[in-house]
Every structure is written in structure tokens, then in C-alpha cells.
Amino acid sequence: MTDKQNRTLPAQPALCRILDANLDRSREGLRIIEEWCRFGINSADLAAECKQLRQELAAWHTAELRSARDTPGDPGTDLTHPQEEQRSSIQHLLEANFCRVEEALRVLEEYGKIYDPNMGAAFKQMRYRVYTLESNLLAYRRYQQLLRSQLYLVTSPRDNLLQVVEAALQGGLTLVQYRDKTSDDAVKLDNVRKLCELCHRYDALLIVNDRVDLAIASDADGVHLGQQDLPVSEARKLLGPGRIIGRSTTNAEEMQRAIDEGADYIGVGPVYSTPTKPDKQAAGLDYVRYAADKSPVPWFAIGGIDINNLDEVLNAGAQRVATVRSIMEAEQPTLVTQFFISQLIRMQSLKAQKAQKALQGKT
Structure with a gap:
């Protein structure tokens, strides 16, 4: 009997159950992702792509496949894994559901070749679209988190690195850079992996200094x-x-070059002399004012900024700042973090009020 003749016969119940289960699984996973695109990051484009994929999947979810469903007789309903019972962060939730959708689409692609000659090719293309959706969503989410971040912690080597960073995260920090110029690579990699897990648990970003690898x-x-x-x-x-x-x-030349190269954000400084970079001459508040006037990308004032000089940096036009020692060497990193963030929010509010009054004065 030829393959073509095989495909004209009624589908086996087991095959229909496999297709039904994985259509459900992929549609459910996409709906979870769609909700975050819609309500979490307010992206109409990404939400629309999720919805379009769900509708295309629904078109394949025929009555024949649904009628084969046997939930009471499915031994898989009692199977579970401890990791399925908890989600430590939004990122973890999204990653788990993308994995769920991609695996289901792969199953649909392979078993679909038996059920319908066109099904395998259709689900293969959907799987590639989901890969693209995942990349776009993660990139979008990261950039939106960057835009929302006003305080940037740059770490320094210390025995209680993880404890200090977690204390800052508990204070509302959303952006961390791991910087270590002295440790062995094995130590650095171990620290980065631990920090990455820690930051993602708090829905914060982790950036690595210098080392792409x-x-x-x-x-x-x-x-x-x-x-x-x-x-x-x-x-x-x-x-x-x-x-x-x-x-x-x-300086202005380096800023323009970084922007032309496509940097997502820039550091502006050092504003003051700092032992973190003893060989660097302070760029001063004039460069902060220049960045406030000229930079089209997010930027962070950095270098010697602490609670004593924060106001003058903000008054020079900074809306985001980075710090090392003020938090890394603080006795209470959580409180220091909260103070920095409260001052940044206060200045942002004052500027918004000033802009609103200026606008009202023109009307």
C-alpha cells in the first residue's frame, strides 16, 4: 500500500489524540505569552502575532481531532515535575511557555506529516515564527526594562557579592553590571551565572562588563x-x-561614535574622580549637561556619584545614574538603593511638573 493510500484511510485514534493534545498545548502556551505581550509590555504587534498564530492553530484543530480526546484515559495527566509547580519570575514563565509551544509544534510537525500532507510544512513554518517571536519578545522586554531603569549598580569583587546585590534588588534595583578585573575566568563565570539567576528572579537585567564570551x-x-x-x-x-x-x-566624540555604532545605552563619565578608574580624568558636570541635551539613547551618569553629590548630578540633567561603592560598600544596601531611586523619581516628577507648567503658560 502506498503512502498516499495510507493517508486516505481514517486516522488512528492515537494519532488524533497526539495532534489534539499538542494543538491544545501550543495554543495555551501562546495565550500565556500573548497576555504578557498585551498587558506586561503593551506591545500590540507582538500580541497580534501571538493571536495570529493561535488562530492558525485553531484552523487545524478539527472536530475529528477533538472527538478523539480521552482525558480520563490519558496516563499523562498525572505526570508532573517540581519545576512545573513554580515560576520564579516573568522571564522564567515566558521561557517555559516558549519551550512548551516549540516542543508541541515539533510534535505536530512530525505526526502531522502522517495525518495531512500539508500539516508538517505548516507547523514547521509556525515553529520558525515562534523562534522569531521569542527573540523579538526577549529583545523588546530587555530594552523596555533598560528604559525603565534609573539606577545601575556596577559591582566590585567581594566575598559577599551575592548578598549585597540581592539586598539592592530588594530595594528596587532593576539593572546590574558584573565587573571584575582580577578573578580567574572560572570564578567569573560562576559568579555571572549565579548573578544572572538572582537578577532574573527579581525581574532585573544582568550586564557583563567587557566579556562577550x-x-x-x-x-x-x-x-x-x-x-x-x-x-x-x-x-x-x-x-x-x-x-x-x-x-x-x-566626551562628545566618544558619545557620537558609540551612538553611530549602535550602542543601546552609554555611560557618561566619570563625572567625578573615582578609585574604580584612577587613570581616568573626571569628565565633570559639563559632560552630563551635554549628554542631557544631545544624547538620543538612554545614558547613565557614572563615576564617583554618591548620596552627597547626587542632587548636583540630577540638577545637571541626569535622569539615570550608575554607582559602585555607594551600594557595594554600604552597611545597608537596600536602604541606600531605595534612597537613590526615591531621589531619581523625585527629580523626574519635578521635571514633569515644570514641563507641564511651561506648557500651560503657552496656552
């Missing part, structure tokens, strides 16, 4: 490059479009 190996959210590091374009080739790339700048 460590960022890739740990699945970190991006890298921060100094002036002597890889060009942004080369880092992008290695990291792909979904991760964040930042660049340190100390």
Missing part, C-alpha cells in the same frame, strides 16, 4: 564595553539582536 555562556542580558574593547558591531554579531550592548564614553 561570559555573557553568552551565562545567558546574561548583555555586555558593557569600554573604549578599548570590541567594536559594538562585532559584539552584536556574537550576541545577536536580542541582547543589550552599552559603551563607556568620556
Whole structure:
């Protein structure tokens, strides 16, 4: 009997049950992802792609497949795994459901070849679209988180690294950079992986200083490059479009070059002299004012900023700041983090009120 003749026979109940279960699984997973696209990040385009995929799947979900369903007789309904019982963060939830959808589509692609000659090809293309959706969503989510982040913690090597960072995360921190110029690579990789898991648990981003390889190996959210590091374009080739790339700048020329290269954000400084970079001359508040007026990309004032000089940095036009010692060496990192964030929010509110009054004065 030929393959064509085989396909004209009624489908086996087991085959229909497999297709039905995986159509359900993929549609449910896409709906969970769609809800975050719609309500979590307010992306109409990404939500629309999820909905379109769900509708295309629904078109294949025929009465014949649904009628084969036998939930009471399915031994898989009692199977579970401890990891399925908990979700530590939004990122974990999204990753789990993308995995669920992609696996289901692969099953549909293979078994669908038996059920309908066109089914395998259709689900193969859907699977590739879901891969693209996943990349776009993660990139979009990371960038939106970057835009929302006002305080940036750059770490320094210390025995209680994880404890200090977690204390800052508990204070509302959403952006961390792992910086360590002295430890062995094995230690760095171990630290980055632990920090990545910790930051993602708090829905925060983790950026790796300098090392593209460590960022890739740990699945970190991006890298921060100094002036002597890889060009942004080369880092992008290695990291792909979904991760964040930042660049340190100390003057207007370096700023423009970083923007032209495609940096997602820039560091502006050092504003003050700092032992973190003893060989760097302070760029001063004039450069902060220049960045406030000229930079089209998000930027963080950095270098020697603490609770005593924060106001003058904000008054110079900074809306985002990065700090090292103020948090890493603090006795109470949570409280210091909360203070920084409260001052940043206060200044943002004052500027908004000032802009509104100016607008009202023109009417």
C-alpha cells in the first residue's frame, strides 16, 4: 500500500489524540505569552502575532481531532515535575511557555506529516515564527526594562557579592553590571551565572562588563564595553539582536561614535574622580549637561556619584545614574538603593511638573 493510500484511510485514534493534545498545548502556551505581550509590555504587534498564530492553530484543530480526546484515559495527566509547580519570575514563565509551544509544534510537525500532507510544512513554518517571536519578545522586554531603569549598580569583587546585590534588588534595583578585573575566568563565570539567576528572579537585567564570551555562556542580558574593547558591531554579531550592548564614553566624540555604532545605552563619565578608574580624568558636570541635551539613547551618569553629590548630578540633567561603592560598600544596601531611586523619581516628577507648567503658560 502506498503512502498516499495510507493517508486516505481514517486516522488512528492515537494519532488524533497526539495532534489534539499538542494543538491544545501550543495554543495555551501562546495565550500565556500573548497576555504578557498585551498587558506586561503593551506591545500590540507582538500580541497580534501571538493571536495570529493561535488562530492558525485553531484552523487545524478539527472536530475529528477533538472527538478523539480521552482525558480520563490519558496516563499523562498525572505526570508532573517540581519545576512545573513554580515560576520564579516573568522571564522564567515566558521561557517555559516558549519551550512548551516549540516542543508541541515539533510534535505536530512530525505526526502531522502522517495525518495531512500539508500539516508538517505548516507547523514547521509556525515553529520558525515562534523562534522569531521569542527573540523579538526577549529583545523588546530587555530594552523596555533598560528604559525603565534609573539606577545601575556596577559591582566590585567581594566575598559577599551575592548578598549585597540581592539586598539592592530588594530595594528596587532593576539593572546590574558584573565587573571584575582580577578573578580567574572560572570564578567569573560562576559568579555571572549565579548573578544572572538572582537578577532574573527579581525581574532585573544582568550586564557583563567587557566579556562577550561570559555573557553568552551565562545567558546574561548583555555586555558593557569600554573604549578599548570590541567594536559594538562585532559584539552584536556574537550576541545577536536580542541582547543589550552599552559603551563607556568620556566626551562628545566618544558619545557620537558609540551612538553611530549602535550602542543601546552609554555611560557618561566619570563625572567625578573615582578609585574604580584612577587613570581616568573626571569628565565633570559639563559632560552630563551635554549628554542631557544631545544624547538620543538612554545614558547613565557614572563615576564617583554618591548620596552627597547626587542632587548636583540630577540638577545637571541626569535622569539615570550608575554607582559602585555607594551600594557595594554600604552597611545597608537596600536602604541606600531605595534612597537613590526615591531621589531619581523625585527629580523626574519635578521635571514633569515644570514641563507641564511651561506648557500651560503657552496656552
